[in-house]
Each structure stands twice: as structure tokens, then as C-alpha cells.
Amino acid sequence: MDINSLFNLQGKTAVVTGGSRGIGEMITAAFLANGVKTYITARKAPALIDKASELTDKFGGECIAVPCDLSTNGGIHEFVSELQSKETSLDILINNAGAAWAEPLMEYSESGWDKVMDLNVKSLFFLTQQLTPMLAKNASFENPSKVVNIGSIDGINTAAFESFAYSASKAAVHHLTKVLAARLIKEKIVVNAIAPGPFPSNMLGAAVAHDYSIIAANNPSQRVGTAEDIGGLTVFLCSRAGNYTVGETITCDGGLVARAGHNLSNS
């Protein structure tokens, strides 16, 4: 029952997609600091390789960069082959890589729609499918493997930006999480999702010119999210403490979704 047993991740092996920056980097930092051998992926190889060595220097452990483009089944296949050449089993998959696209309603393009849906929904499904045998290999009901999908509060609330495909893709991630959880628990794999609110990153930064002050002021917690917020929740879900939490989408947003419901009930 002690903290060290409940939340211990020592010796586990994880994949964090989109681990080169933003939320993926924050989750990778939490894993490395807690003894998880972590494979990170992104398309831009130099940035990914630099990040793996920067995080290893800072947090210790083993961080392995595997550059790949996960937006196509070919790219997913290449990544899975590469991982299989290095590991026979996997304990944790964090489906974090994602894309956003915002355009006014009447100009919203098919290419923007497809880019978002392909990476955020299709790739998440097929990567999970392709890694299921490795995740199932050492899994048991006492020690299940874990999949954590990174959704968004934009899949729960209506978004501030005209990012139609993004909102729809994240709602799909949340429901797919429940559907996959129901199926994969038979393989002793526990699937959950996190719906983040605002975290400093390229994705959010591009929308607000990297000035998070207004976003922080508008948050019920008066700040944006930190590595401890998203890392702590991910560690919980991936540790012994999270074994009986299955198919949930848990917000990590400082209270934005809670406040939206409050506003409605007061209207």
C-alpha cells in the first residue's frame, strides 16, 4: 500500500508517440525519472534525437529516439518493425502524437480535415492494433499492460477556435478509448484516455503566439498545465494504482470542463 509500490514503474518499457516536445516530452520526462525505458517517436529526426539525449542527461534512464511518420499505415508498419527488432514485449503505449487544424467554417479544407483525422484517430487505432501482440505478451490481470490515449477537452466542450476536425477527432479518441478498452481488457491490456486542457506546446503556442497569459487567466486554476500535472496522471494510470480504472477519459484541465457544466446549470 505504500506510495512506492502503488506508483512504481521501475523496469517497464514504454512508447510515447510525439515525444520530441510538448505533452509527449512531459510524459517522457515523468517516465525516465521513474525508471521506464522509453521509446519516443516524431518525424523530425534531429530534434527527436537531440531531445532523447537531453532528457536522458536530465532524468537518467534510457530514452531511445525512433524517427517515423505515423500518419500512414506504411509509417506505422516501419515503426513497429523497428521496435520489434529491439524489444519482444511492451508494457505501455502512449498515443500522444496529434495534429490540429483551424480555418473559418466556409474555408475549411478537405486536406486539413484528413490530416487531423488520419493522425489523431486512424493512426492511433492502427498503431494500437499493431502493438497489441507486444503489449499482450507479458500482461496479466495482476500486471496488465497499459494504453493511454491523449484526447482533449475540445472533444468534450466546444472549442474556442474553428477547429472542426480537431474537436471531432478528439471526441472520436474518447469513444474509441472506451471501445478499445472493452476489447483489449480480454488481452489484459488496460486502455484509458486523458483529455488535457491548455499545456504550453507548439500546437497551442501557434494559436496564441506563445503568450499563455490570457489562457492562464481564464483557467479556473489561474494557470496552464505543467509536466507534473500530465506526468503525474499518466504515472497513476500506468502504475499498479491504475489497474482497475478501465475505459475512462480523465480531464487534466485545471477545471475548464467542470466550470462549463457549472455555467450551464446556472443559466
Ligand SMILES: NC(=O)c1ccc[n+]([C@@H]2O[C@H](COP(=O)([O-])OP(=O)(O)OC[C@H]3O[C@@H](n4cnc5c(N)ncnc54)[C@H](OP(=O)(O)O)[C@@H]3O)[C@@H](O)[C@H]2O)c1
Ligand atoms: N498542448 C495542449 O494544450 C493540448 C491540449 C489538449 C490536447 N493536446 C493533445 O496532446 C497531444 C500532444 O500535443 P502537443 O500540444 O504537445 O503538440 P506539439 O507540441 O505539436 O507536439 C506534437 C508531437 O507529435 C509529433 N508528430 C506530429 N505529427 C506526427 C506524425 N505524423 N508522425 C509522428 N509524430 C508526429 C511532433 O513531432 P514532429 O513534428 O517532428 O513529427 C511532436 O513530437 C496531441 O494529441 C494534442 O492534440 C494538447
